[in-house]
Amino acid sequence: EKQGFRHFMLKEIYEQPSVVRSCLETYLDASWSKEKAEEKSPINLGLAGELCDNVDYIQIVACGTSWNASMVGKYLLEQLAGIPTMVQYASEFRYSPAPMLRNTLTIGVTQSGETADTLAALEMEKQRRMALESPYNAQILGITNRPESTLAHMVDRIINTQAGIEIGVAATKSFIAQLMGFYCLAIDLAYRRQHLSADKLESLVKGLRELPNQIELILSQQEKQIEELAHEFIDTQDFIFLGRGINFPIALEGALKLKEISYIHAEGYPAGEMKHGPIALLDAKVPVVAIAMPGDVHDKVLSNAQEAKARDARLIGVTPTDDNEARATFNDLLFVPHVDELLSPIISVIPLQLLAYHIAARRGLDVDQPRNLAKSVTVE
Ligand code: M6R
Numbered sequence: 001e002k003q004g005f006r007h008f009m010l011k012e013i014y015e016q017p018s019v020v021r022s023c024l025e026t027y028l029d030a031s032w033s034k035e036k037a038e039e040k041s042p043i044n045l046g047l048a049g050e051l052c053d054n055v056d057y058i059q060i061v062a063c064g065t066s067w068n069a070s071m072v073g074k075y076l077l078e079q080l081a082g083i084p085t086m087v088q089y090a091s092e093f094r095y096s097p098a099p100m101l102r103n104t105l106t107i108g109v110t111q112s113g114e115t116a117d118t119l120a121a122l123e124m125e126k127q128r129r130m131a132l133e134s135p136y137n138a139q140i141l142g143i144t145n146r147p148e149s150t151l152a153h154m155v156d157r158i159i160n161t162q163a164g165i166e167i168g169v170a171a172t173k174s175f176i177a178q179l180m181g182f183y184c185l186a187i188d189l190a191y192r193r194q195h196l197s198a199d200k201l202e203s204l205v206k207g208l209r210e211l212p213n214q215i216e217l218i219l220s221q222q223e224k225q226i227e228e229l230a231h232e233f234i235d236t237q238d239f240i241f242l243g244r245g246i247n248f249p250i251a252l253e254g255a256l257k258l259k260e261i262s263y264i265h266a267e268g269y270p271a272g273e274m275k276h277g278p279i280a281l282l283d284a285k286v287p288v289v290a291i292a293m294p295g296d297v298h299d300k301v302l303s304n305a306q307e308a309k310a311r312d313a314r315l316i317g318v319t320p321t322d323d324n325e326a327r328a329t330f331n332d333l334l335f336v337p338h339v340d341e342l343l344s345p346i347i348s349v350i351p352l353q354l355l356a357y358h359i360a361a362r363r364g365l366d367v368d369q370p371r372n373l374a375k376s377v378t379v380e
Pocket of ligand 1: 063064065066109110111112113114115118169170171172256257260375376377
């Protein structure tokens, strides 16, 4: 039941620290240290060599929030494991599949394991690969929250994201769990391919272990402020979310959460694309949320945010940086802990989930059952 929370969505947002903890307990080897890097991987997903050795490319199919998680996954698989990765909407892939490349691992990502387009895309891919001779790999890996689902039965192997049953139509804890699945997969593949130093592996593992407490900190310190901020957007009609690099998909996810439960028009953009069109939308009535996490693209995001400010947009920053420049740039600051840029999506998405939730709740909407939407889309 709701355990005192007003909606399942809020309860599920609050379950995220324990979802990350249980994923770490299951897939991270507690006895691993960098001294053991020669003997074993820090991650144990139980993946057979035939599934993931000799992989030259990865292609991922998914829909909705699972597609956004896959976009973070692409970044991780490319940056950590060095494997070129394509992410496709299942509904597009079905009717215009890319030409087949050799030695490709196909991954289907679906929380429910029942999304019709994702299942059909995977089935089609399996059939067309099986019709060919080796070395066109026909192995399929599923990332799902439902080990008993149709997906789980049709693929060669799954990563069980084990977030527990999610009732709110808006995916929150299952998204975080999918991200954790991708971290584990990317680190495991990087280890197998000797693509990361023992020091880098160690710092990633250490960073992952700190995430549950850091999410708890955001929930305990930021929710009140975000709830108050949400009150100011009761009549807002459009929102823009900006992010770059690994946080570009988080801008997409922030926009998707907001539009699906609050019915406010929202768009996520790579921050650098703003001046190629969307900047024309900006004025004092269109708030802009910029994800400005420390790392390679931090200064670029700040300068894109300043361009928005020059068009009178109200600027909300998701950032750990509390300095004069951040205070001068943003009208509202949603502080988050300072983490490695590669781990930052797990942190930066939390205030965006809370913002969407509180705007929708304040509007008196049916947060858990938004209009026109079903928890799993079992028709094409
Ligand atoms: O069960 P799936 O992950 O395959 O579902 C895919 C989408 O329908 C789903 O993520 C949808 O976009 C959510 N309602 C987003 O919150």
